[in-house]
Amino acid sequence: MKNFLxxxxxxxxxxxxxxxxxxxxxxxxxxxxxxxxVLGLLFFNPSLRTRASMQVAMARLGGESFVITPGSGSWQLETRLGVAMTGSAAEHIREAIPVLDSYCDALGVRAFAEGRDLSDDLSERSFTNIASLCRRPLINLESAVNHPCQVLADWKTLDDLKVPRRSRFVLSWVNHPRALPLAVPAAAAHMAALRGMDVVVLRPPGFALPDAIMEKARRAAALSGGSVSETDDRDAALAGAHVVYAKEWGSPEHYGDAELEARARGGLGDWMVRDSWFQKTDPDCHLMHCLPVRRNVAIADDVLDGPRSRVLSQAHNRLVVQTAILYRLLGGAPAGRLH
Amino acid sequence: MKNFLxxxxxxxxxxxxxxxxxxxxxxxxxxxxxxxxVLGLLFFNPSLRTRASMQVAMARLGGESFVITPGSGSWQLETRLGVAMTGSAAEHIREAIPVLDSYCDALGVRAFAEGRDLSDDLSERSFTNIASLCRRPLINLESAVNHPCQVLADWKTLDDLKVPRRSRFVLSWVNHPRALPLAVPAAAAHMAALRGMDVVVLRPPGFALPDAIMEKARRAAALSGGSVSETDDRDAALAGAHVVYAKEWGSPEHYGDAELEARARGGLGDWMVRDSWFQKTDPDCHLMHCLPVRRNVAIADDVLDGPRSRVLSQAHNRLVVQTAILYRLLGGAPAGRLH
Amino acid sequence: MKNFLxxxxxxxxxxxxxxxxxxxxxxxxxxxxxxxxVLGLLFFNPSLRTRASMQVAMARLGGESFVITPGSGSWQLETRLGVAMTGSAAEHIREAIPVLDSYCDALGVRAFAEGRDLSDDLSERSFTNIASLCRRPLINLESAVNHPCQVLADWKTLDDLKVPRRSRFVLSWVNHPRALPLAVPAAAAHMAALRGMDVVVLRPPGFALPDAIMEKARRAAALSGGSVSETDDRDAALAGAHVVYAKEWGSPEHYGDAELEARARGGLGDWMVRDSWFQKTDPDCHLMHCLPVRRNVAIADDVLDGPRSRVLSQAHNRLVVQTAILYRLLGGAPAGRLH
Structure with missing residues (x-):
């Protein structure tokens, strides 16, 4: 394993x-x-679980880590190529990434979607640029449309819960005050399909996931014997569900247009997971969410605090699976030396 | 010892x-x-000594630590129960605390008083909520009305200085541009009383510590043979003092009302510790302060730089006593494993 | 070696x-x-390379480090002596520095020039105050007019490249949207002179380095057999150059006056290193820069991405030389204990 992207x-x-x-x-x-x-961690965006669990995973394996957050104690970083840097960014990723890469044995980078141009974000333009600048192993800590550490932890959680390979995984859009990135829904749909599950993407009109994301999940399902479908019919989707994986995301139809997007989500306040959502699911249906979650906006208190919730297991499994990722990327290689 | 609260x-x-x-x-x-x-450190509020000394204490004992600061590189955290999270906080402590707790062997949390409702703060509502979410050892790094690490270091400083158990400990209000929390005065009065000292709380009219705080100190004095009194007569309080422990705090009478509070502290600029304060104290009287301190507002330069000042010893003893706290909480237990 | 200043x-x-x-x-x-x-790191100003490379250097040697950034998770620190602290700074360096010093085995401090009074900054008033408060080894991570870690790494880079002692080192002013400190040009001129090189300081009219800085470089040259000259004639300066060391700095003539300074740099946009700068240099001429660098403002993309650029080697050598600095300051001494 060279990278984990x-x-x-x-x-x-x-x-x-x-x-x-x-x-x-x-x-x-x-x-x-x-x-x-030594693991270097570069966070362009906020983090609680990812940062803490990566630092702890290194510590549990006897290694060390450091954290750089551009714009907070460190220079703002420019990511666009070819521009004259007259703005607020004092440094370019073309210097920053190779420098950090040269200091450590592996680098983890979080760089959320820019949320302006959908095709740019779907192409992972920014993260691909970053990856091309690294010689050492690189770990994706959430990019524009991916979050492999999260969904590997989710897969582990499904295994721990003994959720059968062939079962009904409902990825449901839920409410949020503003448009969030597509990284987790894209990665979760792909993961569940690759695990061999019957993935149902449930979302209100206007919030269908982009074709490229659905296609990628379908290809995974084809390999693994799972299936992928989508609907805006909540009752139909939830009937018989073994897992409800709740997630907020912005309307791909109005990508980058905050005003139209806000209008699109007006009146969708009932897309909050409540106990009533589980009336026709499998009786042992699990609730999953990657966190952070806005209580009583995306998911009601009683569901998060109730017996179906697996959100804490998912979060703990971040540490569990990342320990394995780091071990696989860095273990066995000759001990760190200055290059 | 299960926790240090x-x-x-x-x-x-x-x-x-x-x-x-x-x-x-x-x-x-x-x-x-x-x-x-691994020690997790969660700081809702700024810190210099606490953060540095906790990280160094772990390092000196061969362990590791990480730091999460909500709102700076990490999500803002909601602490209120039952609210619909439509504001700026993206995550709730009901998720964040158990997640961090599950990553580490002990958690240290700093969460200052909210400064709105005195009875809420006196009841330690927020910190009690946090503590109820932890399974691992929890360390109080300053809560609404407590700062046990600080006052344990202060106790150690008094012992190092061979200040007799039965001596005169004057906790004096001092000036500050705005209302500060009651945590240190409350904890210092209790500590000195529990150590068996004669505690005199010296404060201008309107700045009497709340009954609950005074009562707690009095109960400790009763156990230890000390005493607790209060006065606004500075000359009487300082006469024969062995220790002047200076501290800023907001008026409990105007708790949460910045305007009235500011008016109450108008004209109190002479509540700054000067050399003249020590004219009738014991000749070897010590000056203590928990830091940070505003020079020439709370304490004059010449006193802080003079021979009575013990502020650096107090700060260094933070490291000394916290090393013991961590050793007691975590030492001897089986080595850290993933749970 | 007691300090590295x-x-x-x-x-x-x-x-x-x-x-x-x-x-x-x-x-x-x-x-x-x-x-x-344990190495304590105190950053009054942003950092990427310095922070990451110091943390990694400690880790590579088996030690630990912690980072304090005043104003971001830690109190703002006052540096002026004798003032009444009624402003935004809650703590004074007279407390903060000795406290941090007492927690660790060595302290690294970054404190940029204040940029108000040239003679204050040239005298290193602020850093000298800080140094006077430390008992343990102190490392200068960039002060008002010095950056010894950077230029030691630069010296190493010159050695690695086998640049002869007696060769032409052109320190060239380059464009930047605003006035930057004199620390790197001052330290680089001194380093190259001390290495024995023929140092040419190339800068537009109005941007001559202060006499004290030039004098210090000349004294070093006299010791080492090098030379120091200055000019605003770019063609003459670059002819036969073995090294072009590009650096941005503010006009010493208008020190602290942002408006006049901005006017002075108006029309200097062609002071950006381009490929054409190397037409009459030595054919193997190297481009150096300490980073961060604004692409297409200070240096053009094609030069930074071309074969002459040594900026990544310089940055990597930060780790290499700082490992030696830490080893020299801390190695061999008895193992860290609480004091």
């Missing part, structure tokens, strides 16, 4: 192996495995 | 033992005692 | 030895050399 880069078997490694390291920790290794 | 939770003997442990670890460091352990 | 504090032989140590530690790392040691 997208579950789609890995054969399904390799993912299953990685999850088994995560289990093994949970049962039999290797506290000196990454002694002397 | 309040000196009042511990029998006096246990505190004395903890201070002896701090001495032992200062003399004979144990640089591998907490190998593989 | 200025290359001028060290005999030239000691610098050469330090560079040899850096080479040795690059070839034969000592991953346990600083086990149990």
């Amino acid at each position: 997208d579950l789609a880069d890995m054969p399904r078997d390799e993912i299953v192996d990685l999850l088994a490694l995560a289990d093994r390291l949970r049962e039999r920790p290797e506290p000196a495995a990454l002694q002397g290794r | 309040d000196l009042a939770d511990m029998p006096r003997d246990e505190i004395v033992d903890l201070l002896a442990l701090a001495d032992r670890l200062r003399e004979r460091p144990e640089p591998a005692a907490l190998q593989g352990r | 200025d290359l001028a504090d060290m005999p030239r032989d000691e610098i050469v030895d330090l560079l040899a140590l850096a080479d040795r530690l690059r070839e034969r790392p000592e991953p346990a050399a600083l086990q149990g040691r």
Whole structure:
């Protein structure tokens, strides 16, 4: 494993192996495995789970990490190519990324969608630029339309819960005060399809996921024997569901237009997961969400605090699976030296 | 010791033992005692000493730590229960705290008083909510009306200086441009009383500490043979003092009302510790302050730079006693594993 | 070596030895050399390379570090002496520095020029105050008119490139949207002169470096057999150059006056390093810059991305030389204990 950028880069078997490694390291920790290794973490956007769990994962393996947050204690970074840098960014990623890469044994980068041009974001233009500047292993800590660490943790959570491979995974749009990126819904649909599940994308009119995202999930389903469908009929979607994976995202139809987008989500306040959503699901239906979640906007208190909620297990599994990712990327290689 | 939340939770003997442990670890460091352990630090409010000394204490014991600051590189956190989260907070402590708790071996949290409702703050509503969400050891890094790490360091400083148990400890209000929390005065009065000292709370009219705080100190004094009194007569209070512990706090009478509060502190500019304050004290009287301190507002330069000042010893003892707290909370337990 | 504040504090032989140590530690790392040691890092100003490379250098040597950034998660710090602290700074360096110093084994501090009074900044008033408050080794991470870590890395880069001692080092002013500090040009001119090079300071009229800075470089040249000259004739300066060291700085003539300064730099947009600058240089002429650099303002894309650019080597050598600095300051001493 050279990088960890997208579950789609890995054969399904390799993912299953990685999850088994995560289990093994949970049962039999290797506290000196990454002694002397250093992970650099570059956060263009806020983080709680990702930052804490990556730092702890390194520490649990005997390694070290450092965090750089452009614009907060560090220079704002320009990502566009070819521009005259007369604005607020003092440094370009073309310098910053290779420099940080040269200091550490692996680099993790979070760079959310810019949210202006849908095709730019769907093409992962910015993250692809970043990746092209790295010589050491790179970990995607959430890019424009991907969040592989999150959905690997979600897969682990489904396994831990013994949710059968062939079961009904409803990825449901939920309410939020503003447009959020497509990274988690895109990655979750792909992951569940690749796991072999029957994925139903439930969303109100105007919030269909872009074709490229749906196609990628369908290709994964074809490989794994799962299926992918979409609907705006909530009752139909939820009937018999084994998992409701709630997620907020912005309308792809009005991408980058805050005003039209806000109008599109007007009147969608009832897209908040309530106990009543589970009336016709499988009786043991699980509620999942990647967090952070706005209580009583996206999901009601009683559901989050109730017995169906798996959000804390998902979050804890971030640590569990990232430990395996770091071990796979950095373990066994000769001890860190200055290059 | 399961948590470190309040000196009042511990029998006096246990505190004395903890201070002896701090001495032992200062003399004979144990640089591998907490190998593989991780301390999470969550700061809702600014910090210099607390953050640095907690990170160094873990490092000196062979462990690791990470820092999360909501609103700066991490999501703003909602603390109120039952609200619809339509505002600026993207995440609730009901998720954030258990998630961080699940990543580490112990959690330290700083959450200052909200400064709106006195009874809310006196009840430690917010910190109690946080504590109820933790399964691992929790350390109070300053809550609404407590700062046990600070006052344990202060106790250690008094011991290092050989200040007799039965001596005159004057907790004096001092000037500040705005209302500060009650945490340190409350905790310092309680600590000195529990140590067995004669505590005199000196404050201008309108700045009497709330009954609940005075009562808690009086109960501690009753246990330890000390005493607690209060006055606005500075000359009487300072006569014979062995320790002047200066501290800024807001008027409890005008709690949460910035305008009335500002009016109450108008004309109190002479409540700045000057050399003249020590004319009738014990000749060896010590000046203490928890820092940060505004020079020439709360305490004059010549006193802070003079021979009575113990502020640097107090600050250094933060590291000394917290090393013992971490050792007691985490030492001896089986090495950290993923849960 | 007690501190690392200025290359001028060290005999030239000691610098050469330090560079040899850096080479040795690059070839034969000592991953346990600083086990149990803690480096405190205090950043009054933004940083990417310095912060990351200092943290990684400690980690590579088995030690730990922590970062405090006043005004971001920590109190704003007052640096002026004798003032009544009624403003936004809650703490004074007279407390903060000794406290942090007492927690760690060495302290690194970045405190840029204030940019108001030239003679204040030239005298290093602020950093000298800070240094006087430290008992442990102090590392200058960029002060008003110095950046010794940067220029030691630059010296290493010149050695790695086998640039002969007696060669032509052109320190050229380049364009920037606003006045930047004199720290890097001052330190780079001094370093190159001390290395024994023929230093040519090339700058437009109005941007001559202050006499004190030029004098210091000339004294170093006199010791080492180099030379120092200055000119505003770009063609003459670049003819035969072996190194072009590009750097932005504010006009010393209009120090602290943003408006006059902006006027002085009007029309200097052609002071951007382009490929054409190398027409009459030595054919193997290197381009150096300390970073961060504004692309297509200070240096054109094609030069930064072309074969002459050494900026990434310089940045990587920050890690290489700082590892040696830390080893020299902290290695061999008895293991860290609480004081």
